[in-house]
Amino acid sequence: MEKIREFIGSHKKIVVPVIAAAVLLLAGGFVLAAAALTGVDDGSLEQTAQVAKTESGEISARADQSEKNTTSAEQSAKKEKDTRQAEEENADVADGNTADKNDQEQTDRKTEQSSETANVSGSTAKSSTGSKSSGGSQNTNKSGSASQSDNAHTHKWADHTAKKQVWVSKMVTVDDYETKTISGARFYTMSGDNTYVANGPTYWFENGFTQADLKAIISTGLKNADSNGLYNGVYYGNYQNVTKTEQVKVGSHQEDQGHYETQTYVDYQYCTVCGQKK
DSSP states (O other): OHHHHHHHHHTHHHHHHHHHHHHHHHHHHHHHHHHHHHTOOHHHHHHHHHHHHHHHHHHHHHHHHHHHHHHHHHHHHHHHHHHHHHHHHHHHHHHHHHHHHHHHHHHHHHHHHHHHHHHHHHHHHHHHHHHHTHHHHHHHHHHHHHHHHHHOOOOOEEEEEEEEEEEEOOEEEEEEEEEEEEEEEEEEEEOTTSOEESOSOEEESOTTOOHHHHHHHHHHHHHTOOTTSOBTTEEEEEEEEEEEEEEEEEEEEEEEOOEEEEEEEEEEEEETTTOOBO
16 A cells, blocks of 8 residues: 555656546446436436536546645655664664764773772782791781781870969058158257267157147257256257158058969879870
8 A cells, every 4th residue: 555655646647637537537437327227317327417417527626636745745754764864864873873882882991890900919929929838927927916916905094294383372451651741840958068969869750649739848958058048968959950761551452472382183094005195
């Protein structure tokens, strides 16, 4: 059927008119046969011929529509064929890429197998060498095991100490002072050569002693003076102004009068066997 369709599609300009003519001939033959058998008149024959002509026109129209349908079907078939051909070409390209990829994977697999074979060969050679020198290796292993046995122990921890200076605080109350100047009056005495020397009693204006108190002392001394003008060996007719300074308390404050002490502390621990620290 596929070949018939392709043949009709490629020769449709010839096939369609031939089919239409054949249909017309068959229709005319049927009409003539019917007229001979039934004895119909010429009017009937003309009507029959007209019907045949009408049918022939319809058949031609159907043939044209069939030709159009055939053309559409042919175009669809061609499009489908082109699409199938493009897919096959893409599949061929993909197969080529897949083949290249498979070749690369096979090459990589062969390389890995060669590497594994070389490693196995090297391991076998090492095993052979090791088995040949097994005597010396056994002695070495024994000595190594002995060393490991010596190193395996229970840690005995001891304190390591260090020294540092620590301030020990001691808060005390300290009085605050300021320097104060105090004035006074020093009286005279008479020396052996009958001269006056300022070495007599001194009265300081402090602790409530005032100028009035000083005047009263002078008055008493003058009233009771002897012929030399002395009262109890002191001349109260004049005095010397003198001053002195002293520290006077004006308040207090707290003060840390502590000191530094040397203290011992543990800075780390160490194992007395291996020296490890923690």
